[in-house]
Amino acid sequence: MAERQVSYAPTEELELIRSTAREFLADRLGIPVVRELMMSESGFDRSVWKELAELGWTGLTIDEAHGGGGFGFVELSVLAEEMGRAVTPGPFLASAVLATEAIKAAGTAEQQAALLPRLASGEAVATVAVWERPRGWGLDDVATTATPEASGWALSGTKRFVLDAHLADLLVVAARLPDGEVGLFVVEAGASGMSIDQVPALDPTRRIADVVFDGARTAMLLGDGPGADALARALRLGLVALANEQVGGAQRCLEMSVEHAKTRYQFGRPIGSFQAIKHRCAEMLVRVEQARSAAYYAARVTDDTDELRVAAPLAAALCSEAYLWVAGENIQVHGGIGFTWEHDAHLYFKRAKASTLLFGDPRHHRRMLGDALGL
Amino acid sequence: MSDIDRVDALVDRLLAEHSFDDPQAFWGAQYDLGLAWVWFPEGFGGLGLARGLQSRINRRLEEAGAPTWNRRVNILGIGMGAAVLAAHGTDEQKRRWLRPMFTTEEIWCQLFSEPGAGSDLAGLATRAVRDGDEWVVTGQKVWTTLAHIAKWGLLVTRTDPDVPKHRGLTYFVVDMQAPGVDVRPLYQITGEAEFNEVFFDEVRIPDDQRIDDVGAGWRVAMTTLMNERVAIGGDTTPRGSGAIAEAVRVWKESRSDDPVLRDELVRLWAEWEAFRLTAARASEMAKAGTPGPEGSTGKLVWADLNKRITSFTVELMGMDGAVFPGGYRLIRPEGRDEMPPQKAFLRARANSIEGGTSEIMMNIIGERVLGLPPEPRVDKDVPWKEVPRG
Numbered sequence: 001m002a003e004r005q006v007s008y009a010p011t012e013e014l015e016l017i018r019s020t021a022r023e024f025l026a027d028r029l030g031i032p033v034v035r036e037l038m039m040s041e042s043g044f045d046r047s048v049w050k051e052l053a054e055l056g057w058t059g060l061t062i063d064e065a066h067g068g069g070g071f072g073f074v075e076l077s078v079l080a081e082e083m084g085r086a087v088t089p090g091p092f093l094a095s096a097v098l099a100t101e102a103i104k105a106a107g108t109a110e111q112q113a114a115l116l117p118r119l120a121s122g123e124a125v126a127t128v129a130v131w132e133r134p135r136g137w138g139l140d141d142v143a144t145t146a147t148p149e150a151s152g153w154a155l156s157g158t159k160r161f162v163l164d165a166h167l168a169d170l171l172v173v174a175a176r177l178p179d180g181e182v183g184l185f186v187v188e189a190g191a192s193g194m195s196i197d198q199v200p201a202l203d204p205t206r207r208i209a210d211v212v213f214d215g216a217r218t219a220m221l222l223g224d225g226p227g228a229d230a231l232a233r234a235l236r237l238g239l240v241a242l243a244n245e246q247v248g249g250a251q252r253c254l255e256m257s258v259e260h261a262k263t264r265y266q267f268g269r270p271i272g273s274f275q276a277i278k279h280r281c282a283e284m285l286v287r288v289e290q291a292r293s294a295a296y297y298a299a300r301v302t303d304d305t306d307e308l309r310v311a312a313p314l315a316a317a318l319c320s321e322a323y324l325w326v327a328g329e330n331i332q333v334h335g336g337i338g339f340t341w342e343h344d345a346h347l348y349f350k351r352a353k354a355s356t357l358l359f360g361d362p363r364h365h366r367r368m369l370g371d372a373l374g375l
Numbered sequence: 376m377s378d379i380d381r382v383d384a385l386v387d388r389l390l391a392e393h394s395f396d397d398p399q400a401f402w403g404a405q406y407d408l409g410l411a412w413v414w415f416p417e418g419f420g421g422l423g424l425a426r427g428l429q430s431r432i433n434r435r436l437e438e439a440g441a442p443t444w445n446r447r448v449n450i451l452g453i454g455m456g457a458a459v460l461a462a463h464g465t466d467e468q469k470r471r472w473l474r475p476m477f478t479t480e481e482i483w484c485q486l487f488s489e490p491g492a493g494s495d496l497a498g499l500a501t502r503a504v505r506d507g508d509e510w511v512v513t514g515q516k517v518w519t520t521l522a523h524i525a526k527w528g529l530l531v532t533r534t535d536p537d538v539p540k541h542r543g544l545t546y547f548v549v550d551m552q553a554p555g556v557d558v559r560p561l562y563q564i565t566g567e568a569e570f571n572e573v574f575f576d577e578v579r580i581p582d583d584q585r586i587d588d589v590g591a592g593w594r595v596a597m598t599t600l601m602n603e604r605v606a607i608g609g610d611t612t613p614r615g616s617g618a619i620a621e622a623v624r625v626w627k628e629s630r631s632d633d634p635v636l637r638d639e640l641v642r643l644w645a646e647w648e649a650f651r652l653t654a655a656r657a658s659e660m661a662k663a664g665t666p667g668p669e670g671s672t673g674k675l676v677w678a679d680l681n682k683r684i685t686s687f688t689v690e691l692m693g694m695d696g697a698v699f700p701g702g703y704r705l706i707r708p709e710g711r712d713e714m715p716p717q718k719a720f721l722r723a724r725a726n727s728i729e730g731g732t733s734e735i736m737m738n739i740i741g742e743r744v745l746g747l748p749p750e751p752r753v754d755k756d757v758p759w760k761e762v763p764r765g
Binding site for chain 1: 596613614626631637644648650652653655656659660663665668669672675676686734736737738740742745746747748750751756
């Protein structure tokens with residue numbers, strides 16, 4: 001767990017990715033569109049996914065031989081940050097991060113060649129089905145079973161909190177092999193014996209579903225064997241992407257608060273001239289910048305497995321709490337208007353809370369970090 | 376010859392021609408070669424080169440095992456006083472003070488804070504009244520490090536009470552051994568006296584020890600404080616070092632497996648690590664010439680974390696934390712004294728007060744970084760003598 005020297009200076013390429021992303025999201029997925037999507041049945045618009053594919057986002061970290069952009073996680077984390085800033089709905093995290101990284105880490109060459117081009121092109125959306133209990137973030141809690149059959153496997157069990165399962169064409173499912181190891185199976189949407197039931201989400205800009213497997217059939221076991229390490233890596237990368245997303249959201253909340261504090265007058269003064277508000281805003285900036293450091297650092301050490309065991313939970317614990325706190329304070333700074341449906345503060349607050357629970361809560365991340373540090 | 380080659384050649388010469396046995400003589404030679412403050416003009420300890428070259432010089436000297444502790448021993452002189460003299464002093468003043476400052480023959484202290492002027496430094500009340508070619512100073516300063524061994528002090532005084540507070544200040548260098556200067560130890564909550572109170576009772580200062588114009592004291596004080604931030608900030612420490620190292624040591628020694636305590640320990644470790652990563656990021660951005668908001672958070676975060684970590688470390692010790700090893704002794708600390716967790720816990724309370732309170736730091740972030748409007752000021756255009764005090 002040696003710390004790594006990394007560079008934070010934004011390159012021209014990163015700046016270009018950032019500005020392109022910000023423009024596109026403002027243009028195509030501005031807050032009015034987000035609000036429309038969040039009240040819709042599916043929560044997303046597949047035609048947008050096509051546009052993201054044309055921009056290269058859906059296959060950003062997939063290598064060029066498989067139709068992707070061949071970029072690294074630093075580039076991806078810039079997109080995640082911008083999407084967090086815009087509370088962008090949709091399956092980017094599920095498909096372009098979690099499922100993509102699981103397939104990259106676990107799949108054989110043939111499997112990758114069969115799956116990754118479909119994801120990169122935007123033709124298919126994927127997700128991962130891992131968790132089964134509300135606080136069962138560890139892979140020990142995987143109880144779904146895989147039973148070998150004449151031609152393939154039959155999966156049985158119930159997965160919960162599956163991101164964007166109702167949008168997915170492919171599901172990467174964690175299930176117990178007969179020897180007790182966790183294997184990663186790829187199940188196509190519409191497979192018999194699989195039913196997907198979207199549940200109402202606290203954060204309506206990121207949907208979740210229960211997925212029941214009742215003897216669902218698949219022929220594809222990624223890597224033809226155990227996949228726990230690969231899944232752990234994909235989940236850590238998911239944490240890193242999520243942490244950067246949280247930084248983007250928190251930064252936007254800070255900006256909203258500062259803007260309001262400058263223009264809202266009470267007692268004949270802008271409320272930002274009162275230390276009670278000014279110091280709250282200063283504290284928000286402090287928390288955002290500390291979180292940003294952890295998120296940026298993590299994005300820069302993803303190729304170092306040992307260091308990622310420290311950096312990912314570090315970023316996840318800090319960014320989760322920072323975002324939730326900043327998003328909550330943003331409502332407080334706005335006063336009554338901040339509590340209305342009409343104001344955007346609640347979109348961020350809901351995203352912040354749900355995202356602290358997705359792949360582990362901050363206590364879980366600290367437990368993981370303590371383990372990695374030998375504390 | 377490039378500037379780097381020139382500096383390297385001079386460092387080679389310094390190392391070749393001067394032994395380390397007599398550090399003061401070595402520092403004198405370093406000064407004479409222009410390697411003391413390389414960005415100062417020639418003849419004043421510098422060569423008129425880029426400031427960034429100084430860290431190269433310092434590193435080379437350290438690697439060669441040369442004495443470099445003058446910067447630590449005389450930190451207020453070398454770190455701040457020199458910059459003040461360079462920016463605001465006359466050539467005569469620079470000639471008189473810079474060399475013995477660098478060689479540590481003359482130690483310097485800084486006389487800014489007063490019992491009635493802490494965060495509101497510009498409200499200070501120590502009076503200086505002109506009397507021919509001299510000034511007569513009466514008043515009290517507080518929190519003065521090194522005053523008891525200093526030869527010279529950097530002193531801000533009020534010379535005109537009839538104008539608004541920032542405009543009536545004048546800056547002097549005062550002889551700490553002059554008649555009427557009384558230095559007393561100021562015992563802090565640890566029982567130790569790291570600092571002093573300094574009383575001035577009609578102390579006479581020659582006018583040629585005035586720095587910059589009469590009434591320009593605030594400007595000079597700002598130069599001092601900017602260099603204080605440079606002198607204190609900027610170091611990047613290794614992961615897990617500092618206050619958190621002690622917490623981890625105590626945790627491991629306790630052999631506890633209490634999950635609640637562990638969660639708190641890891642939380643503090645994580646926050647300390649984020650602070651450290653932020654310092655590294657800020658330093659890189661600043662060096663690249665694109666400093667961002669991250670650079671303004673360090674002091675605030677460090678102070679808060681140091682307080683929380685040292686407090687938690689004492690809690691980790693259980694009832695042992697209620698022991699105070701050695702008891703309270705009203706003494707001046709000498710060099711590197713033992714710092715048991717209990718003492719570190721007490722000492723840390725000052726972190727959010729010294730060098731700018733956390734409240735002032737938050738005002739600075741709020742107003743200068745976020746652009747929030749300032750608090751309406753009741754003392755801005757009022758003559759200093761009419762501003763309420765207490």
